[in-house]
Amino acid sequence: xxxxxxxxxxxxxxxxxxxxxxxxxxxxxxxxxxxxxxxxxxxxxxxxxxxxxxxxxxxxxxxxxxxxxxxxxxxxxxxxxxxxxxxxxxxxxxxxxxxxxxxxxxxxxxxxxxxxxxxxxxxxxxxxxxxxxxxxxxxxxxxxxxxxxxxxxxxxxxxxxxxxxxxxxxxxxxxxxxxxxxxxxxxxxxxxxxxxxxxxxxxxxxxxxxxxxxxxxxxxxxxxxxxxxxxxxxxxxxxxxxxxxxxxxxxxxxxxxxxxxxxxxxxxxxxxxxxxxxxxxxxxxxxxxxxxx
Amino acid sequence: xxxxxxxxxxxxxxxxxxxxxxxxxxxxxxxxxxxxxxxxxxxxxxxxxxxxxxxxxxxxxxxxxxxxxxxxxxxxxxxxxxxxxxxxxxxxxxxxxxxxxxxxxxxxxxxxxxxxxxxxxxxxxxxxxxxxxxxxxxxxxxxxxxxxxxxxxxxxxxxxxxxxxxxxxxxxxxxxxxxxxxxxxxxxxxxxxxxxxxxxxxxxxxxxxxxxxxxxxxxxxxxxxxxxxxxxxxxxxxxxxxxxxxxxxxxxxxxxxxxxxxxxxxxxxxxxxxxxxxxxxxxxxxxxxxxxxxxxxxxxxxxxxxxxxxxxxxxxx
Numbered sequence: 001x002x003x004x005x006x007x008x009x010x011x012x013x014x015x016x017x018x019x020x021x022x023x024x025x026x027x028x029x030x031x032x033x034x035x036x037x038x039x040x041x042x043x044x045x046x047x048x049x050x051x052x053x054x055x056x057x058x059x060x061x062x063x064x065x066x067x068x069x070x071x072x073x074x075x076x077x078x079x080x081x082x083x084x085x086x087x088x089x090x091x092x093x094x095x096x097x098x099x100x101x102x103x104x105x106x107x108x109x110x111x112x113x114x115x116x117x118x119x120x121x122x123x124x125x126x127x128x129x130x131x132x133x134x135x136x137x138x139x140x141x142x143x144x145x146x147x148x149x150x151x152x153x154x155x156x157x158x159x160x161x162x163x164x165x166x167x168x169x170x171x172x173x174x175x176x177x178x179x180x181x182x183x184x185x186x187x188x189x190x191x192x193x194x195x196x197x198x199x200x201x202x203x204x205x206x207x208x209x210x211x212x213x214x215x216x217x218x219x220x221x222x223x224x225x226x227x228x229x230x231x232x233x234x235x236x237x238x239x240x241x242x243x244x245x246x247x248x249x250x251x252x253x254x255x256x257x258x259x260x261x262x263x264x265x266x267x268x269x270x271x272x273x274x275x276x277x278x279x280x281x282x283x284x285x286x287x288x289x290x291x292x293x
Numbered sequence: 294x295x296x297x298x299x300x301x302x303x304x305x306x307x308x309x310x311x312x313x314x315x316x317x318x319x320x321x322x323x324x325x326x327x328x329x330x331x332x333x334x335x336x337x338x339x340x341x342x343x344x345x346x347x348x349x350x351x352x353x354x355x356x357x358x359x360x361x362x363x364x365x366x367x368x369x370x371x372x373x374x375x376x377x378x379x380x381x382x383x384x385x386x387x388x389x390x391x392x393x394x395x396x397x398x399x400x401x402x403x404x405x406x407x408x409x410x411x412x413x414x415x416x417x418x419x420x421x422x423x424x425x426x427x428x429x430x431x432x433x434x435x436x437x438x439x440x441x442x443x444x445x446x447x448x449x450x451x452x453x454x455x456x457x458x459x460x461x462x463x464x465x466x467x468x469x470x471x472x473x474x475x476x477x478x479x480x481x482x483x484x485x486x487x488x489x490x491x492x493x494x495x496x497x498x499x500x501x502x503x504x505x506x507x508x509x510x511x512x513x514x515x516x517x518x519x520x521x522x523x524x525x526x527x528x529x530x531x532x533x534x535x536x537x538x539x540x541x542x543x544x545x546x547x548x549x550x551x552x553x554x555x556x557x558x559x560x561x562x563x564x565x566x567x568x569x570x571x572x573x574x575x576x577x578x579x580x581x582x583x584x585x586x587x588x589x590x591x592x593x594x595x596x597x598x599x600x601x602x603x604x605x606x607x608x609x610x
Contacts, residue, residue, distance in 0.1 A: 135304070136311045141545035144582045148315070151567050151575060152322045228436045232545070235438055236552045236564045255442060255553060259450055266446065269439055277434040 030285040039281030046275050050096040053089075061085070061093040061245050069261040078267025082257060087250070091268045094245040095275065098230055101157070101246075102223045105164035110219055112165070113172025114208075118180060121199065131177070134170040142167055142225065143232050150238045160239060164229055168222035175218055179211045213286065220283040224276050231272060247272045297598075301591060308587055309580075313365075316579040317358050320572040348374065361576070371573045375566075380573050384559065384581075391558035393463050394481065394547055397474050401482035402489065402543065403536060407525075409486060410493025410532070414501070415520055432487035437546035441480030441553045448476060458555040477554040481546050485539045492535050496528035503527075530597050537593025541586030 030036045049056070065084035072079045078087035116134060120127025140148070146163040153159035183189060184207075192202050227247070233239030234248025235255075242249050247268050254265030328344045329336070336344075345351045349360060364371055370380035413425045435443070449457030456473050463470035500506070501524055509519050548560030559578060566574040 132307070132311075136308060136315070139308050139312060139541075139583045139587055141541035141582060141586055143545035143548050144579060147548075147563060147567055147575075148319050148579060151319050151570075154323075231436070232438060232549045235549050236560075238564065238567060251438065251442065255445075258442075258446060262446055262450065265442055269442055273435055273439060276436075277430070280430070280434050 027286075033285050035281045036285030039278045039283075039285060042274055042278030043282065046095055046271070046278065047099065049092050050099050053092050053096050057086075057089045057092065059089075061090045062243055063089070069257055069264070071261065072263050079261050079263045081253065081261075081264055087254070087264050087267050090245040090250055091247070091271045094247045094250050094268060095271055097240060097244065097246040098227050098248075098275070101160055101164060101230055102226045105161045105226055106168060106219055106222045108161075109165045109168035109222060110172050110215065113169040114176040114211075114215075116169065117173035117176030118203065120177065121180070121203065130173065134173045137166060138170045140167075142229050143236075146229050146233045147238065150233065155233075155238045155241055157240070160230055160233065163233070164222075164226040167225060167229060171218055171222065172215070175211055175214055176208075179214075180207060183207045183210060217283050217286045220279050220286070224279045224283075227272070227276060227279075247275075297594075298591075301594075305587055305591060309584060312583045313362060313580050314358070316576045316583075317361060319579075320570065320575060321354065323570065348372075361573075365577070365580075370577055373566075373571050373574050375569045375571045380577055383562065383574060384577065387557060387559045387562045389462060389464070390460060390556055391547060391551070391560065393470075393474060394477055394550070394556065394558060395543060397478040398481035398543060398547070399540065401478055402485045402539065405482060406486035406489030406536075407493055407532070409490030410497065411520065411525060413490065413494040414497035414524075429487050429491055432483050433491070436484055437481050438549045438553055440483050441477065441550055444476045444480050445553070460554075460556045477550045477556065480553075481543060481550050484546075485543060489532055489535055489539065493525075493528060493532045496531050497524050500524045500528045526600065529600050533593050533597050533600065537590045537596075540589040541582070544582050544585060 031040050054060075063085060065080065065086075067080050068082055068084045070076070070080045070084070076086045076088055078091060081087050081090070113134075116130040118127075119130040137145070145167050146159075149163040149166065150159045153162065180203075189202060189206060192206055197206075230239055230246055231248035231251060234246050235252045237252070240246035240249050242253070250268035251265060251272070254261075254268060257264050328341045328348065328350060342351075349357055352360070361371070368381070370384070372378070373380050373383050376383065409425065409429065413422060413429065416422050416425065432440070445457045448455045455476055457476060460473045461470045463474070506519060506523055509523050514523075547558065548563060550556070551558045551560035552564065559581075563575060563578045565571075566578070
């Protein structure tokens with residue numbers, strides 16, 4: 001989703017990158033590597049299922065039947081849960097929950113993180129303060145951060161989105177700052193400055209496009225980390241609250257019935273695994289391409 | 294070395310102070326009065342006032358903060374609101390369980406990670422390399438809780454050879470205790486080991502191109518000795534840094550693993566105290582987790598310098 005949507009973006013950034021079409025071609029080459037293709041197909045299938053969930057299963061995720069903890073059948077490939085709900089349908093809706101959270105949190109983190117990283121241009125003190133703030137966040141292990149946010153906001157969507165966003169901030173901030181420091185004194189930047197190009201325009205049009213490759217890869221990494229965070233918090237009971245399904249909620253509930261209905265936990269686990277695998281393969285393909293270029 | 298530590302001190306101190314402020318402030322941002330949580334919803338205003346006074350909640354926040362920090366420095370962590378036991382005792386009773394898990398998982402993480410990396414980097418058979426690469430990618434995509442669930446299904450239910458829930462202390466009965474520890478520790482260690490393994494492999498492949506490796510080969514040094522003494526040693530730097538960074542995540546993973554394997558460690562204590570809003574317990578746990586994660590990073594920095602004499606910690610910073 002996010003990662004794929006971002007793909008065509010580099011095409012629009014013309015000056016410092018090698019032409020619009022060349023940029024696009026580089027990304028399509030990444031998708032043509034075995035890893036990239038596998039990742040893109042996996043994600044495409046899962047995203048389509050998640051987006052189309054209300055059309056495919058109009059009954060929603062809460063339809064109960066008398067068949068509690070039934071083993072897989074054709075209509076319910078992962079069997080049913082303790083109140084007879086179709087685990088496959090719940091896993092699809094759970095994927096929808098996770099992907100929605102990621103789609104909200106990761107772009108916010110990318111924008112805010114980048115701005116925090118670049119704060120140094122506007123004001124040196126503010127920039128240093130921002131760096132200290134990012135260092136502080138880096139000190140917190142993911143789930144500890146999640147617990148901190150949940151403590152204040154109480155379990156639920158707002159806490160999850162905020163925790164995911166905060167956890168992802170430092171990586172984007174550091175990326176932006178590193179790019180800024182490495183490009184600041186390059187000739188093309190001096191040239192632009194002498195031509196009288198404004199600072200914000202130099203930043204936006206000349207320096208920032210350099211981070212795009214790494215930024216896309218970083219967004220994918222952040223998406224994976226966010227999904228892990230959601231699952232971890234939901235497994236300990238501090239994340240998405242049942243009956244709403246998320247992959248973490250399903251794993252948490254399924255783990256209780258492992259002996260009677262192993263597919264209750266195996267199914268959602270497989271979906272989560274494939275989702276993360278898709279993202280990781282895609283990230284690998286994009287970074288590899290970046291290295292060769 | 295000493296210069297390095299002194300130079301590193303301000304940033305570490307800043308981090309710990311800032312964390313203590315965050316840990317102290319967060320529970321106080323939550324809506325709701327902890328005194329009501331302790332006394333119950335039907336308590337009279339006088340009782341509430343008394344409880345607030347006992348818990349020190351009627352003093353200004355800054356005074357509360359310094360009282361708390363002073364308490365930590367002198368070893369007095371206060372009383373838990375909900376269980377009325379000293380926080381130190383509460384944490385002490387859970388510490389051994391988490392410590393056992395973290396230490397065994399930490400050792401497994403390092404050993405498996407390095408072994409996986411060396412095997413991937415040195416194998417000459419494309420098939421073996423492909424299998425190892427695939428295994429590595431799969432492990433990377435499976436976080437501790439997934440690995441844990443798969444291990445439970447595989448070794449606890451389909452082929453029931455190991456216990457899957459509960460725990461027995463290693464100190465009480467080492468043989469039974471280790472059986473309860475194997476699965477959770479493995480689940481915690483494998484994903485981190487995969488990322489360490491990948492780094493070691495990449496780093497070893499780069500080092501293998503260096504001139505000194507050719508020289509050693511020309512001198513007739515045996516292959517295994519070259520790998521051990523020349524390549525591995527010079528490739529460990531980045532891996533060691535990652536081990537330090539991964540340790541914090543190992544702690545975070547332990548919280549989930551404890552929930553899955555029904556272990557009563559600090560992780561389950563943290564979750565319970567968030568649910569019951571037990572301020573003093575959760576504050577100490579947050580501060581402790583961050584402190585340990587930061588300490589491990591400093592320790593690995595020192596380790597990197599010990600491995601490679603070219604890096605003089607004092608000079609490079």
